[in-house]
Amino acid sequence: MSGPAATGETADIPSVESVEGTGVPVRGNDVDTDQIIPARFMKVVTFDGLGEFAFFDRRFTDDNEPKDHPFNEARFQDATVMVVNANFGCGSSREHAPQALVRWGIDAIVGESFAEIFAGNCLALGVPTVTADADTIAALQDWVDANPDGEIAVDVAGETVTYGDTAVEVSVEEAQRQALVEGIWDTTALMRSNRDAIAETARSLPYVDDRDAGSGRVDD
Amino acid sequence: MSERTLYDRVWDAHRVRTLPNGQDQLFVGLHLIHEVTSPQAFGMLRERDIEVARPDLTHATVDHIVPTDDRSRPYDSEAAEAMMAELESNVREAGIELDDPTTGDQGIVHVIGPEQGRTQPGMTVVCGDSHTSTHGAFGALAFGIGTSQIRDVLATQTVAMEKKAVRRIEVTGDLGEGVTAKDVVLSIIRRLGTDGGVGYVYEYAGDAIEALGMPGRMSVCNMSIEGGARAGYVNPDETTYEWLRATDAFADDPERFAELKPYWESIRSDPDAEYDDVVTIDGSAIEPMVTWGTTPGQSVGITEPIPAPADLPTDEQDVARRAQAHMGVEPGETMQGYDVDVAFLGSCTNARLPDLRAAAGVVAGHEVDESVRAMVVPGSQRVKAAAEAEGLDETFREAGFQWRGAGCSMCLGMNDDQLEGDEACASSSNRNFVGRQGSKDGRTVLMSPEMVAAAAVTGEVTDVRELPTVEVEAR
Ligand code: SF4
Numbered sequence: 032m033s034g035p036a037a038t039g040e041t042a043d044i045p046s047v048e049s050v051e052g053t054g055v056p057v058r059g060n061d062v063d064t065d066q067i068i069p070a071r072f073m074k075v076v077t078f079d080g081l082g083e084f085a086f087f088d089r090r091f092t093d094d095n096e097p098k099d100h101p102f103n104e105a106r107f108q109d110a111t112v113m114v115v116n117a118n119f120g121c122g123s124s125r126e127h128a129p130q131a132l133v134r135w136g137i138d139a140i141v142g143e144s145f146a147e148i149f150a151g152n153c154l155a156l157g158v159p160t161v162t163a164d165a166d167t168i169a170a171l172q173d174w175v176d177a178n179p180d181g182e183i184a185v186d187v188a189g190e191t192v193t194y195g196d197t198a199v200e201v202s203v204e205e206a207q208r209q210a211l212v213e214g215i216w217d218t219t220a221l222m223r224s225n226r227d228a229i230a231e232t233a234r235s236l237p238y239v240d241d242r243d244a245g246s247g248r249v250d251d
Numbered sequence: 252m253s254e255r256t257l258y259d260r261v262w263d264a265h266r267v268r269t270l271p272n273g274q275d276q277l278f279v280g281l282h283l284i285h286e287v288t289s290p291q292a293f294g295m296l297r298e299r300d301i302e303v304a305r306p307d308l309t310h311a312t313v314d315h316i317v318p319t320d321d322r323s324r325p326y327d328s329e330a331a332e333a334m335m336a337e338l339e340s341n342v343r344e345a346g347i348e349l350d351d352p353t354t355g356d357q358g359i360v361h362v363i364g365p366e367q368g369r370t371q372p373g374m375t376v377v378c379g380d381s382h383t384s385t386h387g388a389f390g391a392l393a394f395g396i397g398t399s400q401i402r403d404v405l406a407t408q409t410v411a412m413e414k415k416a417v418r419r420i421e422v423t424g425d426l427g428e429g430v431t432a433k434d435v436v437l438s439i440i441r442r443l444g445t446d447g448g449v450g451y452v453y454e455y456a457g458d459a460i461e462a463l464g465m466p467g468r469m470s471v472c473n474m475s476i477e478g479g480a481r482a483g484y485v486n487p488d489e490t491t492y493e494w495l496r497a498t499d500a501f502a503d504d505p506e507r508f509a510e511l512k513p514y515w516e517s518i519r520s521d522p523d524a525e526y527d528d529v530v531t532i533d534g535s536a537i538e539p540m541v542t543w544g545t546t547p548g549q550s551v552g553i554t555e556p557i558p559a560p561a562d563l564p565t566d567e568q569d570v571a572r573r574a575q576a577h578m579g580v581e582p583g584e585t586m587q588g589y590d591v592d593v594a595f596l597g598s599c600t601n602a603r604l605p606d607l608r609a610a611a612g613v614v615a616g617h618e619v620d621e622s623v624r625a626m627v628v629p630g631s632q633r634v635k636a637a638a639e640a641e642g643l644d645e646t647f648r649e650a651g652f653q654w655r656g657a658g659c660s661m662c663l664g665m666n667d668d669q670l671e672g673d674e675a676c677a678s679s680s681n682r683n684f685v686g687r688q689g690s691k692d693g694r695t696v697l698m699s700p701e702m703v704a705a706a707a708v709t710g711e712v713t714d715v716r717e718l719p720t721v722e723v724e725a726r
Contacts (some may be wrong), residue, residue: 041567067573076337126291127400148691155399179495215271218399222276222407225267229409232267232278237514238371240307 044221046214047157048188050139052111054175057086061124062115064149070133082128082134102135106179110248114172115142117165120149129153139185141192141201143168154207155215159187163201169198188212256520257373257486258452261392264518265375267409274411280374280391282309282404283360284347286316286338286666290511292401303345310369311342311349314359315665319628322352322678329497331666343450345405346715358631358657359597361385364467366633368498372487373517377410382599382681384475387484388468389491390518392452394482412678415481416450416527421457429716431609432467432599433679433699435459436474437540437550439532443480445548448480451528454520455485459534465494466603473600474681477547486519498632541586541712542697543681544574549683550697553714557582577685584622586712589696593670593678594619594707595688596652596700597628598662598680601652606679606700613715619651620710626653626668628660652707664689677706682720 032068090100097103113132119142120128129152132140139159150160163171174181174194184193185201187208192201203211210216222229233239267276271342282305289311296303303309316331325332335351350356357363357489361382364370364718372390376383379401386393396410404410422435440447453475460468468485475483475637485491492512495501501508538552549571551557559582560571575582580589596602596610607629619625629635635657638644644654661668662680669689670676676688683695696712705715 052707076290076334078291079294079298130291152399210272213271217404218270218411219295219299219406221270222267222403222409222411225276225409226407228267229276229278229407232265233408235265236278236280238374238511239278 035073044214044217047211050185051182053109054112054114054179054183055107055110057101058115058116058174060069060117061121062119064125064128065122067128071096073127073128078130080132085131085135098175110184111136111138113137113140113184114175117143119145120144121134126152129156129158133158159211161185161201161203163199254521254523254525256417256524257390257518262414270411275410276411276414277375278436279377279404279408279410281369281376283364283378284311285360286334289401290396291398292405295402297406300523301406303405306346308408310345311347312357312360312363313351315659317658318666319658319668322656332617338678341526347582355632359599359659362630366631368495368500372491373518377404381476382473385469385473386484387472387482388465390487392482392483415452416702417454418451419454419456419526421531421704423457423460423535424533426459428536429539430537431699432463432470436471440478441550443478445477445546446479448478451480451632453480453483455483460485466605470600477681487515493503493628501507539702539715543580543586545577545685547697549574550655552587554601556585560596578634587714590675591623591706591711592674593676594623594625594703595661595678596703597660600681600701601679602630604634604637607643610700610704611702612645614650615646617650619707622710625707626655628655629657631657661688663687677703680701700713
């Protein structure tokens with residue numbers, strides 16, 4: 032699964048009001064983008080295969096022996112909701128980090144806090160990054176550990192997370208909430224919906240050749 | 252309307268609309284792509300089954316990973332070959348023109364756009380590369396963009412952006428002998444800081460800027476990004492038009508030139524334009540500049556002492572201490588006499604024909620010091636051919652320089668051209684960050700091409716004004 036970003040091409044951007052699925056806990060503060068996707072995997076030509084390299088150096092030894100990591104555990108393989116701690120995604124601005132997570136299967140992240148650029152990159156993929164206090168997160172991580180098949184519902188619009196019999200309040204940064212709920216998080220789709228206006232602007236520019244796009248003819 | 256800047260005018264002319272998130276959606280007149288940052292964007296389009304909107308306004312080259320010696324395919328490096336093959340298949344599928352090394356038109360993306368006349372005044376130019384600011388030399392608004400934005404541009408030929416403030420930087424007076432555009436921009440960055448431009452676009456003006464040819468203006472705009480600015484530009488004038496007239500775009504089409512010129516004239520900043528900030532720099536006081544540290548802002552004039560960290564603003568002291576330890580330089584001394592192991596003459600800042608000519612002028616009659624590995628990497632295949640037609644290659648070769656194929660090369664060490672160990676490099680490129688040239692212990696000293704040439708022949712950082720110069724005759 033490649034997450035909501037793979038939704039078919041129309042001018043409609045899917046609104047992400049909520050995400051439901053099973054969870055995976057990834058514990059620890061300051062998990063940086065180098066841990067999420069080591070730089071050596073960035074010498075690639077598409078994001079497509081990045082899923083298997085998510086947390087690679089955390090998951091495998093130098094000799095490629097698997098280490099203890101929730102992403103290696105069979106019981107979490109279908110998880111879509113990742114539960115993390117503080118300052119998740121700090122470090123570089125590489126879009127490869129959320130791309131790797133999304134390609135592994137993650138559709139939403141719940142945590143104590145997120146690095147700003149990382150959260151922005153997640154939003155560009157339609158992945159909510161919702162926050163709650165440390166105790167709430169710890170309780171959720173423990174529950175996920177005990178209930179790997181248990182459903183979690185991340186309600187972006189209503190700012191709650193429901194699991195088992197428990198519902199907790201969470202925060203979604205207002206601009207992110209609005210973008211996800213109103214379906215304006217995907218700039219490509221958003222801008223494509225203005226195609227007539229784009230054509231009009233192009234026509235108004237004296238240097239742009241006024242002809243149909245897509246011919247591939249290069250005029251110089 | 253009056254009191255408007257070129258930035259205001261070109262922005263408004265390209266604004267499609269304001270998006271719900273507050274950003275403006277801008278039409279893109281020229282989208283340049285290269286092998287490193289575009290493949291993921293093409294991948295995202297495929298995933299959504301979207302076609303490239305305007306292949307006719309998109310142009311590709313290969314520069315970052317391309318070898319500068321043996322260019323036979325497949326490339327020796329598997330990663331390089333894979334990236335090249337991916338670019339080729341992407342552009343083939345989309346119908347985008349690619350200047351690969353077999354065309355004779357290949358080169359660094361910021362060299363080939365202007366050289367072919369693709370970059371024109373009043374355009375918006377984007378590329379997934381921070382030094383896209385180079386194209387501002389033509390009075391274009393030129394921005395480096397990220398992967399998602401490349402995807403957006405491929406899909407829509409538009410980009411979402413916020414408008415910035417404009418700072419006018421006036422460089423007055425005449426530049427002294429041996430002082431170049433590179434020295435101007437290094438002085439600007441030293442004065443305003445590497446983050447001084449955050450939130451701004453720079454408009455470069457004043458007698459010293461106007462007196463520069465297009466290559467010099469490109470060197471200045473190129474490093475806007477090292478000064479933290481989102482972009483940099485120079486208003487178009489006769490110098491700009493003269494360059495354009497000779498390019499592929501207009502050489503055989505004077506009518507098109509006449510048709511577009513009124514637009515180019517119309518987007519110039521008004522004489523009474525309002526700026527958010529104005530900075531004046533005395534161009535006649537600028538010396539040949541060299542960096543002593545590990546950011547482009549850590550520079551001094553060649554006869555000036557390296558500053559003591561304690562004399563710098565508090566928040567710069569630690570960085571300066573670490574930089575001086577890395578570089579092995581002492582405050583109070585000048586950079587003259589600093590031993591150099593490598594001389595790199597190349598990059599999108601300084602690898603155009605006049606740069607090579609000026610450096611060859613310094614080199615002629617001398618030999619590269621035996622302790623120095625010296626290389627010239629022309630900015631494009633056309634620059635290389637033109638230089639060879641003038642015999643510059645012979646001047647360099649006879650002196651002991653390697654004469655290589657066009658590409659980014661040791662500017663960032665993504666191909667085999669890299670520093671080894673703690674080698675010190677006199678470099679005409681734009682970034683002296685630790686590790687930038689391929690070795691984490693490598694040491695980079697940024698300077699003009701002439702100064703690189705001087706360092707190559709003496710084996711140490713040298714004031715080019717004190718080295719005898721021989722006129723190189725055109726053949
Ligand atoms: S020459 Fe250097 S700065 Fe210019 S595009 Fe290539 S790597 Fe970037």
